[in-house]
Amino acid sequence: xxxxxxxxxxxxxxxxxxxxxxxxxxxxxxxxxxxxxxxxxxxxxxxxxxxxxxxxxxxxxxxxxxxxxxxxxxxxxxxxxxxxxxxxxxxxxxxxxxxxxxxxxxxxxxxxxxxxxxxxxxxxxxxxxxxxxxxxxxxxxxxxxxxxxxxxxxxxxxxxxxxxxxxxxxxxxxxxxxxxxxxxxx
Numbered sequence: 373x374x375x376x377x378x379x380x381x382x383x384x385x386x387x388x389x390x391x392x393x394x395x396x397x398x399x400x401x402x403x404x405x406x407x408x409x410x411x412x413x414x415x416x417x418x419x420x421x422x423x424x425x426x427x428x429x430x431x432x433x434x435x436x437x438x439x440x441x442x443x444x445x446x447x448x449x450x451x452x453x454x455x456x457x458x459x460x461x462x463x464x465x466x467x468x469x470x471x472x473x474x475x476x477x478x479x480x481x482x483x484x485x486x487x488x489x490x491x492x493x494x495x496x497x498x499x500x501x502x503x504x505x506x507x508x509x510x511x512x513x514x515x516x517x518x519x520x521x522x523x524x525x526x527x528x529x530x531x532x533x534x535x536x537x538x539x540x541x542x543x544x545x546x547x548x549x550x551x552x553x554x555x556x557x558x
């Protein structure tokens with residue numbers, strides 16, 4: 373009797389496991405990134421960025437609607453179905469004639485059902501004078517992994533390295549003016 377009960381329990385356990393492993397059918401939108409990054413840009417810069425995605429589902433994906441959180445953020449998308457395994461993109465246009473921080477969203481409704489997908493639109497728009505001032509104060513770290521603001525009040529993780537690079541760049545510029553007609557490679 374114990375063997376029969378144990379066999380039935382094992383059969384039930386495995387059948388629930390098999391049901392859990394079944395793949396969900398239907399379309400599935402997967403973005404490379406849900407953040408549309410503008411970075412720090414000048415006023416009236418290129419207003420367009422793209423969010424790339426793939427239909428990883430088993431049925432065609434249809435974007436029903438995409439809407440920005442305000443009139444300054446306008447998405448454009450393909451009205452054609454995206455077949456399983458195919459990729460596409462949503463173009464996001466932000467009005468870059470406004471100076472300030474960009475912190476907007478784009479909501480995308482598809483035939484997947486459920487909650488809409490949300491893209492975050494981030495960045496900062498500066499006037500040309502502020503952008504030039506920022507460029508003069510920044511130095512790239514030696515491994516090009518990040519920019520360092522040399523004149524911030526709070527110390528950064530590689531301020532000493534940035535100061536060294538900044539000093540080295542000034543020395544090279546100065547040395548090149550002292551020895552005309554040579555390549556002056558250091």
